Amino acid sequence: MIRLPRPLVAGVLSCIVCVPLHGAAPARRGADAVPTWVSPLHGATSVARGFSPPARRWLPGHRGVDVVGSAGEPVRSAGAGVVLWAGVLAGRGVVVVGHGSLRTTYEPVSPLVRRGQVVTAGEPIGTLASVGGHCLPVACLHWGLLEGQAYLDPLLLLRRSRSRLVAVWPRTTSR
Numbered sequence: 001m002i003r004l005p006r007p008l009v010a011g012v013l014s015c016i017v018c019v020p021l022h023g024a025a026p027a028r029r030g031a032d033a034v035p036t037w038v039s040p041l042h043g044a045t046s047v048a049r050g051f052s053p054p055a056r057r058w059l060p061g062h063r064g065v066d067v068v069g070s071a072g073e074p075v076r077s078a079g080a081g082v083v084l085w086a087g088v089l090a091g092r093g094v095v096v097v098g099h100g101s102l103r104t105t106y107e108p109v110s111p112l113v114r115r116g117q118v119v120t121a122g123e124p125i126g127t128l129a130s131v132g133g134h135c136l137p138v139a140c141l142h143w144g145l146l147e148g149q150a151y152l153d154p155l156l157l158l159r160r161s162r163s164r165l166v167a168v169w170p171r172t173t174s175r
Helices: 006-016 154-158
Strands: 047-049 067-069 074-076 081-089 094-100 102-105 109-111 124-128 137-145 150-152
Touching: 081 102, 081 124, 094 109, 094 124, 094 137
Parallel strands: none
Antiparallel strands: 047 067, 067 137, 074 124, 081 094, 094 102, 102 137, 109 124, 137 150
16 A cells, blocks of 8 residues: 655645536547537627626625627527527526536527527527617626526636646656
């Protein structure tokens, strides 16, 4: 049995909780595969209002980000998944896509997809609707991310880094 110094073991174990969110989209083939996430609108992601979750679920807050766009612009699924909802909620068009344990939400949109439809990352799921809101005079897409009942910042999906646990002790060679 190999005995490792306690500080080394503690350091390696603490790195396990440092892995950034990459989501739970269906895995691609290969050992180095990372789920692919894309911005829901083409071009650079320009945020009109950022993620500002409430301290408690029932309190006011901003449970997603508002991405600046143009009315009629295609809205794309941020990742591969299954459409869980495509329709009108509270007078606004909404699309919800399930990605394993994660769900992304898009509003206001005119849906181009139906419930149960499988979508790929970047596939059009609707068009940005011009509904009055806090982004006027420009149109914006409210893009949300949930894991269970917890709201997360959807911009985390667009981070391009990949974290990997790596042994930090010297390799030994046997001859």
